[in-house]
Structures are given as C-alpha cells and as structure tokens.
Amino acid sequence: MDPIVACRGLSKTFGKGELAVHALRDVDLDIMPGDIATLAGPSGSGKTTLLNMIGALDEPTSGEVSVDGQPLGGLSRSRLSELRLSKIGFVFQSYNLIPVLSARENIEFVLQLQGVSTGERRNRALEALKEVGLAGMEDRRPGKMSGGQQQRVAVARALVSRPSIVLADEPTANLDTRNALELVDLMRNLNREHGTTFLIGTHDVRVMEHSMRHIEMVDGRIDSDARGSA
C-alpha cells in the first residue's frame, strides 16, 4: 500500500548564519491510509513545521514531501492551493471559522471553492454537520457556538471535501476535557467508519491515548514512532 504522505530527508531552517533555527532535521516519515497518528513533542520540536510542510503551507529547505503520490516541490502557489483544496483537510487550534458565515456555510465554503453544485453542497454540508453531532445548528454563526461546537464544525469542514488526509494542529488545546474527549471520539469514529486518515499535532495526552500511532519529535527530529492498540 502506498503512503498517503511521504516525507524524505525533510529539513527546514529559519533564518541564516548564527541566527539560523533548524526546525526540522532530515525527517523521513510515511503516513499510511487509515492511520490516526499523533505527532507529539515539546514546544519548538517541529510539530507545526512538519504539519505545515505536509499541508503544503510552507516549503522545506531541503527534502521532499509527497501527498497522495503527488510531490509538492516545484508546484506553483496556485497548484498548491488546488492540492490543499482537494487532498488535505485542516483543523486548527483556534477553530478558524469564517465569522460571517453560518456553520453550514463554513462547511459549504470549501465545496464552493471546489465548484460543487448548490444542491449537492447543501446536502453534503448538512450530512457532515449531522456526522459531527451538530444537526439543527446549521444556521448558527461561530460567535453563537461553544468552542467544542466550533471545533466540530472545523472537523466537518475538513472532512466534507473528502480529503486524503486531515491535518489537525493542537485541535483540543482550547477545549475543556469533555469537549476534548468528544472531539477525540469523533475523529476516532470517523477513522473507523470512513477510514479517514488523521495526523494530529498535539501535547494532549487524552488525544495520544486514543491514537493508533504515536510519533514523538525532539529538536526537529523524529525521536520515536510507535504503533499502539487504540
């Protein structure tokens, strides 16, 4: 089976000379379809940088990233946008919903960018909301929702375009325990039921406990990569 994500010799250096910061050092990593992997490590270990590289949000200093068999190196900004739109779903720490759009519209927005027809957009958005347990809240704007609810909308948005992988960066960092556990359950269920691949950058033990693969990063390197039983 081919990996969804393949990183080879990935390095990222910010700044130059004495001020250079080596955020990633020669990272090799494969994420397989159906994985629900957590990427852990102390602050500055390179988790977010690695997620950004895999998510085509930033370019490596050296090395190569491929997503679903597509090498990212050399792609134009426009092509990278298309790739993110079609193959990658994002869930960020601070919910990052568009405040002027309702829950349904936030989810539909990605489908609009993909050029999906109005009717199909609506149906898929409502279905995604139902799947994350927010049926009936489709017309609420982010400002009228709790943090947990907003993060569920973000998950629904990430999933609705049927991406190859969902990248989640500290998705539970701003949630209380109940909401954090609900979100973890949600991701795990989606993984089980739809085979959705998740790569989750986190400090949160509650998330790590439920992952099937745990990758530990230290100083820009992968320190350990272990598969669990979750």
Next chain:
Amino acid sequence: MIDGFKTMLPLAWRNLWRNPRRTGITLIVVAIGLWSILFFNAFMIAWAESSKETTLRLLLGSGQIHAEGYMDDPSVEALMNPPDQDLASALDAPAVADWTTRVVVPGVVQSEYKTLPATIVGVDPMAEARISSIPGKIAEGRYLNSGDDDSVVLGLHMVERLKTGLGRRVILMSQNAEGAMSEQSFDVVGIYDADKATEDLYVFTGRAASQKFLGLEGEIAQVVFVLKEEMALEDAVAALADAAPALDVRSWKDLNLFLASMDSYMGVFIQIWLGIVFALMAIGIVNTQLMAVFERTQEFGLLRALGMKPGRVLLMVAIENALLIGVGVLLGMVLAAVTIWSVSDGIDFSAFARAMEMVQTGEIIYLDYEPDAFILFPGLIWLLGMLVALWPAGRAAKCRPVEAMRRET
C-alpha cells in the same frame, strides 16, 4: 470567473458589515465626496450659464456685426450701412432668433452739475425689447417709445452722479458725421436699474433720433443678433460672415473674452475639484481598506490554507471594495439628485443682489440635472476607487498562509 463572483459576492457583502462603523464612515466619505462633485458641478454650470445669459441678454447678444475697424475705434467714422439683402436674408435664417441694429458712439452726457463720459446707444425700442434685458429693467419712468423718440433713458447710478432725474434734461455731445461736435438737449424719460458698470456707461435714445443728432443718413454702428441655440453659434457666425464678407462678424466669445474664458475654464475647475475630492476619498478608502485587510490577515491565511487561490482572495477583497464604493456612489447620486431637486425652483440670491450684479449673474440660479455628469462622475469615482483599493486587495492576496496564521510551535 462568474462562478467565483457568485461565490464571493455574499461573503464580500457580509464582510463589509463586520465593522459597521468603519464601513459607514467610508460610505459617508464616498457619498459626500460624490455629492459635492455632482452638486457643485450642477451649481457651477448653472452659475456660469446664468452669468453668460445675463451678460448676453444685457446688450451683447449671441454676436454682433460691425464695420471693419469699428472694434478698434468705435467712433462715428467707422459706421456701416444697414444690412443689405444678403445679410438680411442670413439674419432671417432659422438659427437666428432675432436681430436689430444700433447706433453706438462714444460721447459725453452733461447735467447742470456734471459732465460724464458715456456711450450713446440709439436703438429701435421694439426690436431691442426682444434682444436686450435693459428695456425690462426700467426702475422709474418709461423706456423709449420708438426709434424717433428723442428722449433718453439713463442708468440709475449715472442719474445719481449727474444729480439729475426723471423729467429733467441732459445734454448729449458727440462727434458727428462731419467731424464736428454735435450737442443736443434730451428729456430724461426713464431710469434703468442694471449693474453699476452698465448704468455708468450706456445712455439710450431712439435710433433715428441718434442718427439725426449725429447727422447720419441711416448708418448704423452694429447689428446684434440672438441665436435660438447656443450650439449653432460657430455655424451661424460663419454663415453671417459669408453673407457679409466686408464686415466684421464676431460671436460673443470674441466680443467678451472674460466671459468666454469663464465658460471654457468651468470644465477645468470641475476637474480640479474632482481631483481634490478624489484624493481625499482615495486616502479614506485606502486607509480603511488597509485596516480591514490587516485586521483579517489571519483569516486570509486561513482561506489560503483551505485552498483559496490568491486570485480569488484578490477577487473577494475587490468585490468588497466594489460593493463598498458602489453603495457610497449610489448614496452620493441619490443625495445629489435630491439636493438638486429640492432647489429646482432656483436658489434665490436676491439678498446678495448687488454682489450678483457685480459678477453679472442673475439673482436666482436654476440648477438642473446633468445626465452626463450623473454617469461620468459616479463611474469615474467607482473606477478610481476600485483602482486604489487594489493595493490592499493585493496585499491580502499575496499573504502566505503560514505567516498570516502565525502558528509556530
């Protein structure tokens, strides 16, 4: 492109109202800016038109015909015969509303107290009433009865300076056809009220009476004509010049250079005003839109991260600007239309009558809608506003998702 536009339009509209205060201020700036351009454009055009009409209607007419040399030395030696058949036919053309002839010579007017320089104008009162506003400006007494009327009508200010009055007699003196000085006593039968410059200069008597006084045998100094349409001016002057090649045919633009300059420079003045207003508006638009873009940097990063292409981000911000400026432009147009409508009965400056006289403008200025201006200026403001707003839009489109979202762990 159309699909992108449909996607972005509702989002752009809602984004506008995220900060109602800032949007409101920008709308007010655009609306008032455009209102001022449209209103002052209408006002200045009305003012210039009134000033022109007042001046042309006073004595100037749409144009005049003189003997060659009369304009350089307007004396009894440079007079001409009344229009011959060719010229009379040309003056009776459909483009010409009316015409008349005058005797106009320099002279002096003398009362028992004072002697003043004057221009003696011999007129046909009936025709003159159709050409000039002077017969309608009689403040005391009456206007002349006929061309044979050998009485005079003086200006109000001249009467004060001469210390004369209605029913008194004054003496007119001027060089006659034989080169000698003629002088004759005339009854003051009327006093007209115009601007001081006119009142101090012109003394009116009957045309035949003035010819008799000057020893003329029917000669005249000028033909003055009024056209039906200002647009026909150049063609009409050319036609009259063709009909009277030996005479000096001039339009009012050649006879009153100051008035012609005012007419020409009105457009330049409006353009300068447009430039100033637009510069102020541009500063406001760029400032508010830059602030809006800076505030939403993280969101633009998110949109880019979700897969929105830079061109679509640019389109979205451009649509926001187009809506913002478009609504402001519509408000400005409505405001200007309502303002102009509210003064459609004229703006009464009679409280400043003397000042209005000095600038030879009517006491009531009538504003009118200028359809071209209501298309041109809003279109220009909208287009220029869009252009300056491309800067903040470009900044939004150029943002790099990672930097914009500022998420480093």
